[in-house]
Amino acid sequence: MTNLFDQVKEVSFAILPMALLVIVLQYTIIGLPTEVFVHFLIGVLFVGFGLFLFLVGVHIGLLPIGELIGSTLPKIKKTWFIIGVGFFLGLVVTIAEPDVRVLAFQVDEVSKGAISNQLLVYTVALGVAIFVALAMIKMIYNISFVHLLVGGYGLIFLLVPFVPPHYLPISFDAGGVTTGPMTVPFILALGVGVASVLRGKDSSTSDGFGFVGLSSIGPVLAVMILGVVFG
Template structure:
């Protein structure tokens, strides 16, 4: 019950400021049609209920499972297996990420189908998966995250020179949407699980930074997509 109560309070605090601001604007500046404003209020209630159920599912199921999978993979002591499943899990959790699907739908509509929805989702998922695999290698070999970030963003700026300008903002938005409510807790839990077994619980901090690394992958993959389509 405490978990449910905390989740409800968290969701209320998350959506209440936006609701208050739009309500104030409604009666001061924008004056939306009444039916539109009522639809907004209904949408707020539905979003709130959905977020409560979603976050409960994440906290009850995804986080514990992610950490247990990371621990189990590490106990095998097989490098290829840890990296392979890191890539696979990174891909599938990104495909399931709601933010990625929203972005791909909007881009598909705006571009008139020039950038297919399925192609964008797949490229973003592959980018995340590959860099989650690299993050596993970083944890295993204790590589400084600074070197990987510098190298990754160096390639990003280099590719941006050769990519059509349309794809550059899309690529950075693609990196942002991978930090959604489904991807973040699962990948973080996976990294913490791997690090806690390989170097003890005192080194669990090595499990963090995965999201920073994972968000580089989709930026690079969409920029490469721009080079190909451009």
């Protein structure tokens, strides 16, 4: 019961400031039509209730199963299998990410179908999957996190001059939307779980985190390459 109350507080602190600001602006500056404003209030209620259910689901389902999968994989002692599972989980979790869907819909609408919804979703998902697999390799072979970050962002800056201008902002937005409510909890729990077995509980903080940072490089590179090829 305490956990449910904590989720209610978390959702309230996330939504109420924005809702109160819009209400104040409505009666001072904006003056939207009543119908639109009522739709906004109903939407706030739906979003609040949906976010509450989502957070409850994350805490009772996604986080425990992600950490459990992460702690079980190293016991199989098959490197290719651990990397493959990391790739597959990165792919499917990103496809299910709501933020990625929103970005893809907006880009499809603005570009009038030139950059299709599904193409962008699967490109971003592939980028995340490759870098989750790379994060697994980093964990298994104890590769420096700094080297991977410098190498990843170095590739990004090398590609910038060759990317069409309209693909460049989309690529960086793609990196941002993969840090959404679906991808982050699962990938973080997966990383902590793997690190707790390979490196022990004491080092799971330093080795288990950074998965999301690496994963956000993948979609930036993937959309940039998409722009170079099709732009």
